[in-house]
Amino acid sequence: MTGRITTDVRTAAARAWRGVRWYLREFSGEARWDEYLRHCAEHGHEPMSRREFERHRADAQERNPGARCC
């Protein structure tokens, strides 16, 4: 009985952790790289290096910085 509860708690905690980690990676844009790799794999492209990829992303931000409100 207690064993079952511990497992439930553990599963719930693991799920919560996965959720937080997923959110932070999506929110910060880190997950973009994984998506890109998956996209390349699906279409059989050779992916560029991470450094190059992040530079492309920075260039896009350069053109569109986005306003920040008061």
Added chain:
Amino acid sequence: MSTTASRSDAGGAPPARTGRRRPSVRTVVVWTAVAVVGATAWTVLALARGETVSALWMLFAALCSYAIAYRFYARFIARRVLQVDDRRATPAERLHNGIDFDVTDRRVLFGHHFAAIAGAGPLVGPVLAAQMGYLPGTTWIIVGVIFAGAVQDMTVLFFSMRRNGKSLGQMVREEIGIVGGIAALIAVFAIMIIILAVLALIVVNALAESPWGVFSIALTIPIALFMGVYLRVLRPGRVLEATAIGVVLLLLAVVGGGWIDGTGLAEALTLSKEWLVLALVLYGFVASVLPVWLLLTPRDYLSTFMKIGVIVLLAIGLLIARPVLQADAVTEFAREGTGPVFAGSLFPFVFITIACGALSGFHALISSGTTPKMVAKESQVRLIGYGGMLMESFVAISALIAAVVIDQGLYFAMNAPAGATGGTPETAAAYVSGLGFPTTAQDLAAASAAVQEPSLVSRTGGAPTLAVGIANILSDAFGAGMAAFWYHFAIMFEALFILTAVDAGTRVGRFMLQDTIGNVWRRFGDLSWRPGNIMASAAVVGLWGYILYVGVTDPLGGVNQLFPLFGIANQLLAAIALTLVTVLLIKHGKVKYAWVTAVPLAWDLTTTMTASFQKVFSSDPAVGYFAQRARYAEAQDAGELLAPAQTPEQMDRIVYNSTLNGILQAAFALLVVVVVVNAVVVIARALQARGPVPTTEERAVPSDIVEPSGLFATAEEKRAMAEHERLVGAGARSHGTFTEEGPPR
């Protein structure tokens, strides 16, 4: 075309909304309970006179009202007024390019949108408005957000989304007319300059004569640079890692500021306001021409995570500390209009002092442009637009609480301009006690010693007051002895995101300028042309830097003089946005629902035009800029000095500043009148047509995405998603936002 023209059937679309379902008993019980708690909280706040009232009633009144508004009013707007249609593909889906058009998970986009709209505004306005008591501010923040602010954000987001994410200015030009469009463009640019100047003024006031504050803020620059290099060169793309390092360094910088006291460094960092203006202007210029990856992007990561962290911390702190309200419900300043923080009576000045948090026109710039290009499903505008603004309103309520739970003698000593308090604890105590808030020089000195600041007298601008409030709440909640740390932590966090706003705002202003002038001088519009960048940056920085300097050197107090201009400017921008959405509702043939945006528009026009009128034409020199000018000019002609001026130069300055502020004020109001008049013509024409008239709305294209609308997926939505998954298979995932590692929905 009208919104109802195309009803194509897309495969796997969520079940159509058919009829009205009978609510379950559980739903009825829960919502009745929310309504009862909310009504109780409002009653306590409204009827309390002289009893001790817990600040938590303010929190409950807010949260229950938000919940009801989101559940019922926002849903009504989405379904009946806007008629969101999840069978239509959003621009993110149709024009997906992985750069600006990108299908984004609703919860992630909610975070991005909130981070973009919420800054120092909702923290500062409520603090200043606290001089009228806690009730006017609380009421306007909550009622305002529900019926005006959140409605504006959500409807602008929706209409921009239906137009591929067009900007506010573009939509005004295409849907209202060229005259209105040009007026709106000038207004947006001018308002942006004022906003940047006032935000910078708040930083200057918070950092002047405060070596600890200057030390920790100055260190944010090398920290951001380090993060920039880390993300570019050392470990590209590891944002969370770099941010974690940045946050730790930032906390060390705040702690470290406490150690420099009494050293030579402290003396070197004790800067006057004039020096800080120079430093900020130089910083703003350099930041605007540097590549974004080096300074802007890393600073943005830092300020976003700090912003969310502090808001959560403050909410927890409030629940633990359960502070008691020190301010009266309504002070005499609300009736008389003679308050020292800003002049003018409750109507209209509470409604323009609290802009962000209740109704903020600046949000319309973010709700059109960036966010609409990333929305996955149309129905999500309710969560992102309306919900995001409710969240900002919650921040404003927290800030108001922080200001009304501190000793009110201290509050007025901190927020009255130096010309009134005399600048020393003794004179300030005498002045504030005379206002009816008894305090002593010892109490004021003890308050500044507790947070290790040389003085708290006349630290106007709201940020230091908020920092004192936050320090009190957090040291009550998490143990005494840390007040000085929390104070400087709060100052650092406010300055951090004001600087982020200044960086980003200067750059956006520069782009606007380059884009506009690029129409006549092609070369100037090329964003990669270096001399153009430098000239445009210098122009933008020069404009806000000049107004900042005017504010800082104003003998009457810059915040006292400029904050009303800032609030009115922001609300006038809201008037432009609400005018646009009202025109669009009518053009789409939804006259019977036009009240949803027309009522807040009418209210906003009433308050801003009354405020503008008073600021321009009032014969009371404390309120009217030109009356003020006349009074000081007369005294000058007679060869007299009028307090607070102490030299003939200061007399000159007051005369000059009042004239400048008055002209700016009148110009803003006129620009908005031009837009509104142009809109009335368009509305009249649309009404004559009796039915939908052509607009620039994009044609409906069936959507292939199935996603929940709200924060949490309903059972029905989960079924629809599973069904869609089964039909389309793995192909649906290639849009690249919904990964297998995604959290349980």
